Amino acid sequence: MKKVEAIIQPFKLEEVKEALIGIGIDGMTVSEVRGHGRQKGHKEVYRGQEYQVDLLPKVKLEMVIPAARLDEVVRTLVASARTGKIGDGKIFVFDVADAIRIRNDERGAAAI
């Protein structure tokens, strides 16, 4: 099992979600986050005074998937979240030791 964490542009969320559902990935957790990478925030003018916006709004998607589907999921994420501009986000991949469904204590791949 792998955990895939993707930080994407908020306006891409619907497209990414549709694409993932399209390949049969329908379990995911979505949160609104703030942060920056190489994009490093941007300047905004507020009441005539320039100030630095350090943290930019992003959306984080997390999903746990069978390892065999990792390539396909990453490909789909990249294709659907991509605009080509700086700030498109990142994808992180983790190994998952186990998964447990709380309601009935199912374990492993059956629980995801």
Place this chain on the structure above:
Amino acid sequence: MQPLSDAAPVLASRTLAVDRIVIRSHEEYLRPGFPDGLAVVAVGGFGRQELFPHSDVDVLVLFEKEAAVAASKEAMAAFLRALWDQRLRVSQSVRTVAECCELHEGNIELNISLLDHRFLAGDRSLYEKLADRLPRFLHGQRENLIRRLGRLTRARHSRYQDTIYHLEPNIKETPGGLRDLHLAWWLAKLRQVQPEALEDARRFLYSVRCFLHTQSGRDNNLLSFDAQEEIAGPGGAADWMREYLRHARQIHRSAMRSLETGEGTGGSMLAQFRDWRARVSNADFTVARERVYLKSPHGFEPDPELALRLFRFVARHGFRLAADTERRLADHLPVLREWFARGGVLWPALREILELPHVVLALREMHDAGVLGALFPEWERIDCLVVRDFYHRYTVDEHSLVAIQTLAELRTTEDPARRRFADLLAEIEHPAALCFALLLHDTGKGSGVGPHIEESIKQADAAMERIGMPAADRKAIRMLIDRHLDLSAVMTLRDVDDRATARALAGRIETVEQLTSLTLVTYADISAVNPTAMTPWRLEQLWLAYLAAHRELTRELDTVRIQASAAPPEMADFLEGFPVRYLRTHSEAEIAAHFELDRACRIMGVAADVSRRNGVYQLTVATRDRQFLFASLAGALSSFGMNILKAEAFSNRQGRILDTFAFADPSRTLELNPPEVDRLRLTIERVALGKADVKELLRRRPAPAPPSREARIRPSIGFDDEASAGATLVEIVAQDRPGLLYDLASAFSEAGCNIEVVLIDTEAHKAIDVFYVTRDGRKLDPRAQAVLRERLLMVC
């Protein structure tokens, strides 16, 4: 084990198993609280008793009273949970009978899913109320539903570029897939008519879907390259896909036909306007609702020539055939076939069709009705023939039709890069010969063995003789088919600035008229390989190849030539030692810019410039020469995800070099992120000075997987001493990957070779790299070639 087997027993047994689970869960969780006024109904594919191993289970929970819906919340949750725990992917809807019989604007799929319903458990009398009311509702809303179905279908088709031809089709959603099959079925049900019999196609697709579900363990409908190979067995994938596409084509045609039948029946203003257009009708044909009808229903029997007049009519006015006309043609195909086979002077009539404005529509209608195959048995050999190289997207027949379409579209193009070709087309006196050559240029592929061109010529010869084509036209068409790959072979894989290339090309093509025709055929042929095959780079190279051959044929002298001796001393210093071809291939302005770069290089040790022209980027680097420099620069470009198309290396007597790279930016990184251009330039400069490690930069780029297990490309290396006057040409075919060029160029460097020009072409995952190399200023001797071959093979 045969991977494809009849789906019917699988579908039936899964439906039965799921029926049982749903009935039991109803018994346990719903019946106790709601013995009356609630029924569980199977709808959609479940309603049709067609549950694939992993498809969704559409369940409708029908309530008599609205109030009961709210009260059932907890029981419903338990019921659904029980289904989920049985690993069913349930799509449930909870509704009253009245709600089922109203139009759901935002969710028309729900109305459609109710076309297939089946009682499972609960209050049967409630279900019967639904079964009683639903047909009346559907009848009342018929036109509305058909219109919306049409809209949904068109939106879905446009997501798949409106074509059944996909290398890896989604067998449910792509045009010609299962959705289209169901569409035809729903439309027939709404109109209360018998659906067209598509039993073979249905059985085929059902077993494929069953296979995909079982093999991937989920609701997977993507027919990937791997899946195609697994189903068809070793080497059989192309033939098997031919079968798939034949079925898909049949389904797609049937679905579109039944969709269009309904849409034309409204008495709207538009329909009246269309009927007014019927004034184009003549003695043979009438036009009603944009469709061509025969005036005399039995006309083909006594007068087979009517068929050619029919398609001339289509080509002139752009109306498609009515279903009735298609049927009559189909009924008379044997008569037509016999008449065509007898031969005679058919060419004048055909030529007229090929020169009329709607020629593409006419040919497609001829193809669909089977008339093209009846006229040219040669054409039937390539019907739905698949070329499986992961690069050709269309079947051979479709490729030929798309090529003709590309040519037709050239007449109205606005794109300046294509206008040049449109001007060439305007020079052609009889474009019919071009169309005819394109129509039959690949018929030789139908024989399946050896080079196809010879076979295509044989096929075309027989066809041309039969239709009574005059000798002059025959000769022109034979030449076009014979040489239809000449220009494309040269344009991206030979140095078109090398006089030897132009001379060889001109020697084969012979006249300017033939060059013009051949350029257009090449333009159409490449454009029709797949929608993105004609890149701005290839377009430019084709034009340059045309120009080079044209100059050679007209003996036009090079006009852009500067006299090194006339240049100021500093400039002369810079030029000293550059090969003559440098002067021949660069304009005065370019040389001046290079000189500026060289001046900067003398101060900084390196200077680079990135610019964009005609959709292709150009990198120019001036620096001191050192070993592996060229390879390092190529590697640095690859590390940014750039595709190098052509590179040239020049060195002068001062030991300074000037390298130019033409490259494409497939991810549009530079265009969308202007600061990246600077970063690229700085990286190039650091690499040139040896301050950045190219291997490290390249390590960050992943190697792409080949499209399928069978698709791995075996590397091949060829040497050619004849193609250029001063250099040996090394042609390398290998599987593409980031850094391939870096490794190849390093291998040349290690073997002590000097790279003059590199040309790179990629077709899907196949890279074709051509190097013009010298060693100590001369061509390579056989021993050096043997050493080089070994070194190159090691890195491919």
